Amino acid sequence: MTPLDPMAQPLSGSHLIEASAGTGKTFTIALLYLRLVLGPRGPQDTASFPRPLMPPEILVMTFTNAATRELRDRIRTRLVEAADAFQPGTDPDPALAELRDSYPRDSWPSCARRLRLAAEWMDEAAVSTIHSWCHRMLREHAFDSGSLFALNMEIDQRPLQAEVTRDYWRTFYYPLDSEALDTIARYWTTPDALDEQLGRLRQYAAALPDACPPEDALAACREQRQARLAELKAPWPAWLDELDALLDAAAERDAFDKRKLNAKHRLVWVQQLRSWAQDPAMAELPLSDAAKRRLTPEGLAEIWKEDPPPAHPALDALAALPAQLEALPEPLSELLSHAVHWTEQRLAAQQQRRAELGPDDLLKHLDAAFAGPSGDTLAERIRRQFPVALVDEFQDTDPVQYRLFARVYLSTNQLSTNQLSASQQPSSQRDDCGLLLIGDPKQAIYAFRGADIHTYLQARRDTAGRHVTLGTNFRSATAMVEAVNRVFRFAEAHPAGCGAFLFKTPEGDNPVPFFPVAAKGRKDSLIRDGKPLPALTLWHLSTEGDDVKEGISKGAYFKEMAARCATHMAELLREGQAGCTGFAAPGES
Numbered sequence: 001m002t003p004l005d006p007m008a009q010p011l012s013g014s015h016l017i018e019a020s021a022g023t024g025k026t027f028t029i030a031l032l033y034l035r036l037v038l039g040p041r042g043p044q045d046t047a048s049f050p051r052p053l054m055p056p057e058i059l060v061m062t063f064t065n066a067a068t069r070e071l072r073d074r075i076r077t078r079l080v081e082a083a084d085a086f087q088p089g090t091d092p093d094p095a096l097a098e099l100r101d102s103y104p105r106d107s108w109p110s111c112a113r114r115l116r117l118a119a120e121w122m123d124e125a126a127v128s129t130i131h132s133w134c135h136r137m138l139r140e141h142a143f144d145s146g147s148l149f150a151l152n153m154e155i156d157q158r159p160l161q162a163e164v165t166r167d168y169w170r171t172f173y174y175p176l177d178s179e180a181l182d183t184i185a186r187y188w189t190t191p192d193a194l195d196e197q198l199g200r201l202r203q204y205a206a207a208l209p210d211a212c213p214p215e216d217a218l219a220a221c222r223e224q225r226q227a228r229l230a231e232l233k234a235p236w237p238a239w240l241d242e243l244d245a246l247l248d249a250a251a252e253r254d255a256f257d258k259r260k261l262n263a264k265h266r267l268v269w270v271q272q273l274r275s276w277a278q279d280p281a282m283a284e285l286p287l288s289d290a291a292k293r294r295l296t297p298e299g300l301a302e303i304w305k306e307d308p309p310p311a312h313p314a315l316d317a318l319a320a321l322p323a324q325l326e327a328l329p330e331p332l333s334e335l336l337s338h339a340v341h342w343t344e345q346r347l348a349a350q351q352q353r354r355a356e357l358g359p360d361d362l363l364k365h366l367d368a369a370f371a372g373p374s375g376d377t378l379a380e381r382i383r384r385q386f387p388v389a390l391v392d393e394f395q396d397t398d399p400v401q402y403r404l405f406a407r408v409y410l411s412t413n414q415l416s417t418n419q420l421s422a423s424q425q426p427s428s429q430r431d432d433c434g435l436l437l438i439g440d441p442k443q444a445i446y447a448f449r450g451a452d453i454h455t456y457l458q459a460r461r462d463t464a465g466r467h468v469t470l471g472t473n474f475r476s477a478t479a480m481v482e483a484v485n486r487v488f489r490f491a492e493a494h495p496a497g498c499g500a501f502l503f504k505t506p507e508g509d510n511p512v513p514f515f516p517v518a519a520k521g522r523k524d525s526l527i528r529d530g531k532p533l534p535a536l537t538l539w540h541l542s543t544e545g546d547d548v549k550e551g552i553s554k555g556a557y558f559k560e561m562a563a564r565c566a567t568h569m570a571e572l573l574r575e576g577q578a579g580c581t582g583f584a585a586p587g588e589s
Contacts, residue, residue: 001515004468006031007098011049011388014410014435016463020517022475025438026071029390030078031095032436033058036388037079037118038111041103049388049434055118055125059386061133063396071392072127079119086112126386130401134362137382138369144378145369157347157358158199164346165195168339172214180218187332198339203360205344211337221331228328229283232321236277239314244270246310257303261294269295283325292322363400370407379408387433394439395456402455409435410462437463441512442501453503457511472518481519483536488514524583528575539564 004017006028019025039052060075062068085092085100086108092100103111128136138145169191173184188194201208211217247266250256272286285292293299296319301309351357357365369378389409391397397405411430437459460467473481491500492514498504500514525532541552541560575581 001467001469001471003471004028006095007035007102008047009468010047010434010466011036011436012431012434013466014430014463015437015466015468016394016459017436017438017468017470018441018515019438019470020440020442020473022473022521023470023517024472024474025392025470026074027095028470029060029071029392029438030075031099032390033060033075034078034082034099034115037115038099038103052114053387055121055127057385057387058126059133059389060125060127060392061130061389062392063129065129067393068127068129068132072122072125075125075127076119076122079115079122083112083115083119086115130404131359131362134366134404135357137366137378138357138362141369141378141381144374144381145366157361160350160358161199161202161343161347162192162195164343164350165198165339166191167346168343169194172338172342176215176218179222180215183218183222183331184214184335187335194339197336198343201336201340202344205340208337208340210341211334213338214331214335217331217334217338221329221334224329225283226280230280232324233277233280235313235317236273239312239317240270240273240277243312243314246312250306250310255304255306256300257305260303261300265291265294283328285321285325292318363404366404367400370404375407382408383433388436389434390436390438392438394437394459395441395443397439397455397459398452399455399458402459405435405437406462409433442514453512457503460511469515471515472520474521476519476521477523477525477535478519478521479525479535481517481521483534485516487536489516522583524585526581527584528572528581 001018009015009017009032011032017028019028036049036053036058037055038048040048040050060071062071081092082096082099084090085096086103088108091097100108100111126133173181176184188197212220244266247261247270251258251263251266269287269291272291276282276286287295294303295315297309297311297315298319300315304310348361351361369375389405391405409430439456441453441456441460488500491497499510499512501512503512504510525535527533539561541557572581
C-alpha cells in the first residue's frame, strides 16, 4: 500500500487513509486541514483543493463528543502554529516548515493572515459527531428534508423507549390467559427485561418480518407444538413395553454390567419416559443426563457383554429426542418481531408529538430524505455547504452512516459500482468535492462497538486505486510493534488459514490484508524488579479433569482469562505505586 504524503495527498475526490493506532491520525488530519485552508500552491497544483476553504466549509466528523472537542482544539492550535510559521525569522517544526516552503515566499504574509483568521473562526468550525451533523442538516434544510424546523435531539432515548415498552406490555400481555402468561414469563418477567432485548433489535426493525399480535402468535404456536409433540410421543407407549421386556430379559441372563444399569435405575427411567409419553403437554424430557446417555445404542454398547448389543427403535429415537424437543416451535421470534414493530411505531409517534429525535433516528430521517423526491437537491446543497469532508475513526461507520457520506460525496457512477472488487479498475469520482475516510481496518471487525466490516469493505471498493496508509507507529515501543507484527504476519501467511482477519478466500483474494507497521515510538521499556518485561506474552488456559476430554466453553474461558488479566494488571499497578515496576529509558533501572 502507498504511504501517505500529507503534502502531496489529493484533496479532491474520495480517498481512504488506513491508519493503525498511534500512527499520527490526528496530526495528519490537522495538516490536511491546513492545506484546505491555504488552498492551491500555484496554477500547477492539482493535489490541493481548487480553492481555499474556511472552517465552516470543512466538515470534520468523528464518533464521540470527547474526540470532537480534542480534534477541534488540536486543529485550532495547529492553525495558530502554522500562522506563526509563515512569519519571517521563525523556525517551525519540520512538517510546518515543509508546508510553508511549498508556497511561494511572496504569498507567506497572506497565508499567515488566512491561517490566523481561520484560527479565530474555529468556534464556527464544522467539527462534530455524525449525529450532530445529521441534526444540523435536518434543521437547516428542513424544506428539502421534510423535517420540522424546531427539532430537538434527545441523546438518551432510553426513558422514552422504556415507557413505550411498558405501554406495549400493558396493551398486549395484561389480557392474556394464565397459560399464555406462563409462556411470556419464560422469556421476560418484567417490561424492563423485554425492553433490554428490544433495544438490541430496534436497529434491525426493517429486516424483521411482520408478525401477528401475541395472543394469536401464542395460540398458533401452542397448536403447532401440541401437534409435533403428539407425533413424537405416538410410538413411545409400545416402545417402552418392548424396551422394558428387552432389558429385563437381558438382566436375567447377565447380558450387561448391572453396576452401570441396575434394576432401580431401569425402573425409574422407564417410568419417567412413560410419564412423559402419557402427558400431551409435557415437552421437557424428565431424564437425567446419565439416563439420556445410557439409553442410546452407544450407551448400551459400552456396558453390553454380548455381541452384538441390542438394537431397538426407542434407543435410536432417544438419542435424537433432545434435539427434536429443542427444535419444537417457539413463539419468541414472532413475539419479538411484533413488539419491535409496534414499539417503533409508537416511539416515532411520541417523538413526533414531542418534536424530538434520538441519535439513530436522526440518521434514519436524513437517509430517508436523501431517498425522497428532493434527495438530489438536498445532497447538492450540503455539498456546496461543505465541499470537503474528513471522517475520522471511519472503521466505526455502519451502513446507514456510510450511505449518507456516499450520497453527498460520491458520484452516481461510484454508487452504481458497489459490487466491484478492490482489484478492479478505480471508479470515477467527483472533482467538485472531497471525501477523505480515515480509519483502521483492523478495528472494523469490532462489531461489539458498532463497527461494520462489510461497510468498510464497501468503502474500499468505492475508493479502489485511491488507498494510502500511515505506516509508522509513534506511540509504542519498537519491541511491542515488532511483536504485534510477528503475530499478525504469521496468521496472514499461514498456508491453511484465511488471513489475519479471516477474510482471505481460497482463491487468494484478501479484502482486509495485514500490512506491518514500522516503529518510531518511545525508547523506554517496562521494567519489573530491575528487569525488562517482554513486549508481548502469550497466556493460555490449561485444562484439567473432565475439561481435558470435553474442552471448556467459550464463556467460561473468557471469564477466567479476564479475571486473570485483571488480577495481573492490578498487581502491576500496585508494584508501580511501590516503585518496583515502571517505565525506564535504556540504561536506567
